[in-house]
Structures are given as C-alpha cells and as structure tokens.
Amino acid sequence: MTQKNIFFRVDSSFNIGFGHLNRCLILAEIFKKRKIKVHFICKNLKGNLTNKIKFRGYNLHLIKNVKNSNYEDYLNTKKILEKFKNETCYLVIDNYRWDEKYEQKIRFLVEKIIVIDDLANRKHDCDLIIDQNLYSKFERRYDNLVPKNCHKLLGPKYVLLRKEFLTSKKKTQINSTNKIFVSFGGQDISNQTVKVLAAIKKSKLNYKKINFLVNKSNTNLKDLKKISKNMKGVVISTNEKKLVKLIQKSDLCVGAAGSMTWERAYLGIPSIVSILSENQLGIANTMGKKKCIYNMGWSKNVKISDYQKIFEQLKINELNSMSQRNKKVIDGKGTSRINKIIFSKLIKL
Numbered sequence: 001m002t003q004k005n006i007f008f009r010v011d012s013s014f015n016i017g018f019g020h021l022n023r024c025l026i027l028a029e030i031f032k033k034r035k036i037k038v039h040f041i042c043k044n045l046k047g048n049l050t051n052k053i054k055f056r057g058y059n060l061h062l063i064k065n066v067k068n069s070n071y072e073d074y075l076n077t078k079k080i081l082e083k084f085k086n087e088t089c090y091l092v093i094d095n096y097r098w099d100e101k102y103e104q105k106i107r108f109l110v111e112k113i114i115v116i117d118d119l120a121n122r123k124h125d126c127d128l129i130i131d132q133n134l135y136s137k138f139e140r141r142y143d144n145l146v147p148k149n150c151h152k153l154l155g156p157k158y159v160l161l162r163k164e165f166l167t168s169k170k171k172t173q174i175n176s177t178n179k180i181f182v183s184f185g186g187q188d189i190s191n192q193t194v195k196v197l198a199a200i201k202k203s204k205l206n207y208k209k210i211n212f213l214v215n216k217s218n219t220n221l222k223d224l225k226k227i228s229k230n231m232k233g234v235v236i237s238t239n240e241k242k243l244v245k246l247i248q249k250s251d252l253c254v255g256a257a258g259s260m261t262w263e264r265a266y267l268g269i270p271s272i273v274s275i276l277s278e279n280q281l282g283i284a285n286t287m288g289k290k291k292c293i294y295n296m297g298w299s300k301n302v303k304i305s306d307y308q309k310i311f312e313q314l315k316i317n318e319l320n321s322m323s324q325r326n327k328k329v330i331d332g333k334g335t336s337r338i339n340k341i342i343f344s345k346l347i348k349l
Helices: 021-034 050-055 071-081 102-111 193-202 222-227 238-248 258-265 278-289 302-315 316-331 336-344
Strands: 003-008 037-043 057-061 088-094 112-116 128-131 151-156 180-181 209-213 234-237 253-254 270-275 293-298
Touching: 003 071, 021 037, 021 050, 021 088, 021 112, 021 278, 037 050, 037 071, 050 258, 050 336, 057 071, 071 088, 071 102, 088 102, 102 112, 112 336, 128 336, 151 316, 151 336, 180 193, 180 238, 193 209, 193 222, 209 238, 209 302, 222 253, 238 258, 258 270, 258 278, 258 316, 278 293, 293 302
Parallel strands: 003 037, 003 088, 037 057, 088 112, 112 128, 128 151, 180 209, 180 253, 209 234, 253 270, 270 293
Antiparallel strands: none
C-alpha cells in the first residue's frame, strides 16, 4: 500500500493574518488521525506562524515567490508535489490567489482537491469546497463557481473551531461589563487597538479589567502602553496561548470580523466588531443584521468617537440577548461534519 499524503497550500503573515493557517491546522488533525501524512506548503512571509506547523510535527515545505506571481506560486507547489508522484496525494488550498486555472494544471499530481474559501469571487476546479461563513443565501454562493459534482460544505454548520474553544465553558449570563477583551490579530494596521483604549478612557465605562492581546511586533504597542499608563486594570499581553481563556472569561470582546468571530460566537461572548479586509465584509454585515455583533463597518473609517458612543450606549439586557443569539449560530460540530463527509464521499481508505 502506497503512502497517503495531504498537502495544505496556505500562508500566514502580519498582512494575511493567521486565520487561514489556524483552520488548516484544525483540518489537518482529521487526516493525521487516519494515518495520512500531513504536509504544509507555505511562503516564508514576514510574521508567519509556521512554527505552529513544526510544533505539531507536520512536514513544512517553505517556498520562495520572488516575483509574487500566481504562476510562480503554482510552479513551486508543483515542484514539491512532483517529489511524491509515486505516492497518493491530496491537496487542500486555502489561498485567495489560487483559482480554476492553476487547480486544473496541478490536478494530475493529486487524487482530490479541497478548497477553503470565503470570497466566492472566482471559479474553482475542486472536489470539495468549504466556506464556513454566514451570508445571505450562502447555500447558492458557489452554484456556478465549482463543478456540478463538487461537494459544497457551506455555512456556519461547517465552522472549524480549535479544540481549546470546544472544551471551554460557554457564557450563560452576562451581569456586567467588568471584563473586556480586545484583539485585532496580526499587525492591526489600522490601529484599532489604540482607538478602542482611547474610547474606553473617554467613555468612563464601568469595568474592572481590560485585556489586550497584541502581536509582539505591533507598531502601536508603545502608544497603547502610553495611553494605558494612568488607567486601572489594563493588561497588555503578547502571549497568544492566553487567547482562549481571555475570551472565555470576558463579558464583552472587541475585535475584527475574521475567524475569531466564530470562536467568540460559540462561547456566547457579545462583540464590537470592525472590518479589516474584504473577506470580513459579508460576515460582519450578516452577523450585524442578525444582532449577533455591533458592526462598526470598515476599520479605516472608524473613529475613537464611534467606539466611545457604543461603549456609552451598552445595555446588559442587549448583551445577554446577543450572547444567546451567538450560541445558536455555532454548535461546534463543524469539524466532525467535515470529517464524516470527506471520508465517506471523497476519500475511501
């Protein structure tokens, strides 16, 4: 019997963020349990989290992309896959720059192609597509973008949640805004973290503790420390290992509309959210309409006074209602559903 391999073509960096890699790491676990050898193909970008891949004992293939072109990316990926042409290979692509053109070109080297997407803005040649996001009419988003026989796993019932969240206690009741958690992930290019802290300071919000989680190389870290100097209960951390516990113990979160949206929702934590990138737009708008979050809109347009207004208008009964609505959106069974479909309909071992 030939060795079976699963390859993940995914990147992480300050600019891209870490959500793509995190969900691929979750998916990788289901293949590892089936004795399928796990490989990651990643660009060596600034601020990447490829150390997470090594820590889990997976094979890491770093690729260069000097020209930053899709074609060069395809060639580098192809070169790695060719080394395993005598073995059985499957490919997962979680990358907005890949589309039908290059998926067709690389198909001869792999048995099956799985695509993870959020945008639904290009065609794919894949056997299974996962889009865990909540959009209006999400069931029809890929009708003309994937082959007819492609398995479509769409919507929040397929959200990939980290084990740490699945084993954490959900929020049952919110009685105050004593504990607030703030994190915009990655580099926080639009400086939302500082805006939020300045807004809390101006709003005279009644709190006991504000936990900020930022990246070590965040260029706004000095400003954050400066503003918080004379404020009570402000804790600034750069340790990502504290993430789950900080969210779980919070009464209110402030952050971006990325993959952390689903983690906060699962635990029933109400959130104030701003949009950092195009792939977050639909999530923020839909979750905002369902009153699962306070949607601030595009981060670049959000002012300190906008955050201040929200903080001054917070009502405990609204936060409790938001918490209950969030828990109804995510049931935490996404990974097991994906696992069942992949190994019953796509890959036969």
